[in-house]
């Protein structure tokens with residue numbers, strides 16, 4: 001355990017701002033799936049392989065970006081706007097970092113709006129953790145680009161569906177709470193309990209580190 005704690009310090013220090021850790025926004029999705037996955041990712045640096053599924057997702061995302069450049073913005077309920085791809089942001093206020101697949105910027109002056117778009121390799125309605133992630137993208141954009149982001153879109157690649165969500169106060173507050181929980185887990189280097197949904201452990205790439213599951 002001592003070895004893991006030491007590794008955690010060196011792994012996380014590369015994601016540091018001032019004296020705080022920077023949480024990766026994509027960690028919210030993993031944390032909702034199993035908090036221990038996030039713990040391992042920070043505390044066991046370099047152990048996570050890029051699986052076939054992950055690589056397929058990256059490849060598909062590249063193709064979507066190519067198609068996206070030719071697609072009408074009407075799918076997002078917009079008449080016009082400027083597209084910005086793969087926007088990397090760091091938030092001093094939230095102490096987190098993210099790469100947003102696409103930001104559509106519309107309007108000027110008081111009408112200016114920022115719409116974060118997250119591409120997903122899924123056919124299903126996204127779970128709440130994906131919306132929490134979207135809310136953080138919105139907040140980070142507002143901080144860095146100084147414009148309102150009242151809504152966001154999750155685009156389901158396999159079914160070519162754009163789902164639009166309001167980034168309301170409740171969603172934003174819940175997203176900040178989850179960020180705080182992740183930060184506390186990492187800074188205290190405290191391994192969380194395993195996911196109660198043990199079926200998730202069957203194909204988990206970290207299964208060899210969990211000897212209290214299946």
Ligand code: SF4
Pocket residue numbers: 034035036037193194195200201204205206207210213
């Ligand atoms: S094996 Fe199960 S408990 Fe362990 S990290 Fe994977 S999903 Fe979580």
